[in-house]
Amino acid sequence: MNTALRLVMAALITMAIVACQPKPKPTEEVPPGSETTTEGAAVEGAPDPRDYTDARNFDNPESLLSKRVVYFDFDKSTVRAEYRGIVAAHAAYLAAHAAGRVTLEGHTDERGTREYNLGLGERRGNAVMGLMSAQGARGDQLVVVSYGEERPVCRVSDESCWAENRRVEIVYTAR
Amino acid sequence: MTVTENMKKIIFLLLALLVHPLAQGQLQIEIISGNASALPIAIVPFSWEEPDPAPLTGVAEIVSNDLYRSGLFDPMESKDMPDRPSDEESIRFGTWRLLKVDYMVIGKVRTAPDGQGHELIYQLFDVHTQEKLLSQITTVGQGDLRFGAHRVADAIYKALTGVPGAFSTRIAYVTAIGTGKATKFELVVADADGFSPQSVVGSPEPLLSPAWSPDGKKLAYVSFEKGNSAIYMQDVSTGARELVSSGRGINGAPAFSPDGKSMALTLSRSGNPEIYIKNLATGAETQLTNHWAIDTEAVWAPDGKHIYFTSDRGGKPQIYRVPVTGGNPERVTLSGDSNARASIAPDGKRIAVAQGRGNEYRIAVWDTESQRFTILTPGTLDESPSFAPNGSMVLYATREGMRGVLSAVSADGNVRQRLILSDGDVREPAWSPVIR
Numbered sequence: 001m002n003t004a005l006r007l008v009m010a011a012l013i014t015m016a017i018v019a020c021q022p023k024p025k026p027t028e029e030v031p032p033g034s035e036t037t038t039e040g041a042a043v044e045g046a047p048d049p050r051d052y053t054d055a056r057n058f059d060n061p062e063s064l065l066s067k068r069v070v071y072f073d074f075d076k077s078t079v080r081a082e083y084r085g086i087v088a089a090h091a092a093y094l095a096a097h098a099a100g101r102v103t104l105e106g107h108t109d110e111r112g113t114r115e116y117n118l119g120l121g122e123r124r125g126n127a128v129m130g131l132m133s134a135q136g137a138r139g140d141q142l143v144v145v146s147y148g149e150e151r152p153v154c155r156v157s158d159e160s161c162w163a164e165n166r167r168v169e170i171v172y173t174a175r
Numbered sequence: 176m177t178v179t180e181n182m183k184k185i186i187f188l189l190l191a192l193l194v195h196p197l198a199q200g201q202l203q204i205e206i207i208s209g210n211a212s213a214l215p216i217a218i219v220p221f222s223w224e225e226p227d228p229a230p231l232t233g234v235a236e237i238v239s240n241d242l243y244r245s246g247l248f249d250p251m252e253s254k255d256m257p258d259r260p261s262d263e264e265s266i267r268f269g270t271w272r273l274l275k276v277d278y279m280v281i282g283k284v285r286t287a288p289d290g291q292g293h294e295l296i297y298q299l300f301d302v303h304t305q306e307k308l309l310s311q312i313t314t315v316g317q318g319d320l321r322f323g324a325h326r327v328a329d330a331i332y333k334a335l336t337g338v339p340g341a342f343s344t345r346i347a348y349v350t351a352i353g354t355g356k357a358t359k360f361e362l363v364v365a366d367a368d369g370f371s372p373q374s375v376v377g378s379p380e381p382l383l384s385p386a387w388s389p390d391g392k393k394l395a396y397v398s399f400e401k402g403n404s405a406i407y408m409q410d411v412s413t414g415a416r417e418l419v420s421s422g423r424g425i426n427g428a429p430a431f432s433p434d435g436k437s438m439a440l441t442l443s444r445s446g447n448p449e450i451y452i453k454n455l456a457t458g459a460e461t462q463l464t465n466h467w468a469i470d471t472e473a474v475w476a477p478d479g480k481h482i483y484f485t486s487d488r489g490g491k492p493q494i495y496r497v498p499v500t501g502g503n504p505e506r507v508t509l510s511g512d513s514n515a516r517a518s519i520a521p522d523g524k525r526i527a528v529a530q531g532r533g534n535e536y537r538i539a540v541w542d543t544e545s546q547r548f549t550i551l552t553p554g555t556l557d558e559s560p561s562f563a564p565n566g567s568m569v570l571y572a573t574r575e576g577m578r579g580v581l582s583a584v585s586a587d588g589n590v591r592q593r594l595i596l597s598d599g600d601v602r603e604p605a606w607s608p609v610i611r
Contacts, residue, residue, distance in 0.1 A: 116516075
């Protein structure tokens, strides 16, 4: 094999590796340096998805820590049973990581007035905060910000879309 | 003199426009449903008696458009006019009567005596009796014929309906262009006919709830630019602004008191949204409501003695009323699934709300005397009603497909018009007070 061909192959392999890198999810806010390296994962193996104190589980689709949105019923702020596990997982992480900080962003669908929805979004954020606090997260680790109906993820005026917009996003500002 | 003040204001506005040209188009207004009993009127093109060339859009055209949009008038198109008299002696009333015109306006535009600005000299006639109903001179600053024309329309409207016109007022609204995190928000002020849009503030984070000061000089609004809701107060002509509130939790729903000295606002620092009154001179805040429910969207009664607000203390949002001095809130809206975001008519007796029923939201007006609602709009996602300062119309936000647009409806629900921006989403309208 001549040198030129070797160089071309090396270039192709490099490109293939770059192309295979997982794209960062735009909704996740991960501070620089906190991401686990692929070599580390390869050496130690996949983390136990039920170990909610393990930061690697933030990117492990098997783990509840990778889920960071809680959805609500119309005009309600009760955390439904199916989302309690997610809330508990993040509470466990925060309890184990004193430096961890979370903003609970409360959102609503477009029905109802904008200022009332600011109140409703805050109620949802507070409901998640209350559960997390009861499960070991400290008050100074949690901040609720309500966006009301101002930051929809879906813009069609129907129930499937409204259901996606009625949510609390668990956003880590520090892990 | 007020005219000179207005001149200054307008020059300021023009300068501001030069500094911050708005990329978006202006609002386009069209009547969706009209009024069969609209009064036939002819606004004869004003004769132009200034040395400079006449502007492309004449005074009469602006006046005609204003009156048409009110839904109460059916102005004749200038191409259908038999002649264009500009003084009383040359009006051939018989010809106009044959054309079934009930009222006509003639006028001229001259350079103001001080050489700085325009004089609009005009008369209004009853074509049938040949009676002169109005004869006036309106003086405006250099290059502000549009404002002068709106003043003329205000005077004609008042002479024929008994109600002061609101054509020379302005509207504030929020535009949102783009989707998702790339959305760009802008708070805009425009003439009531959608012309001369001027950007007050732009932000990559949501803007909402603009509220006018009673002198029409300032806007209070909510901005998320700091990552949480915060209330700002901004001078519309100079752009100077101050932070009013940015505490933990919600800082929302600002509303100036009628004397301009206080502001009602919603704060959730106690753990849930409550109404507070802030003294704008001292900064002192008084808590007005105290309930676990969501209490928000405060507005002042025109006499400044009561605050109306939205609360879900009864289960669903309804309008309540509490004395400004404090006390027990009483429920105001007694029917309808949910009623929120009150706007009080200048007479203090009619309250426009966004009324919800299932997934349908319509603008409805609660009459405090008859204790009944009149539903004004067809829905289905109508919100943010804002009464015109003369009580004749209600401006509101609605949806067309996936886009937000503004509409205005006459207070009796008969006439509806749509204000379309060339691109993006328009919402959160607030009609200015009468600017003197």
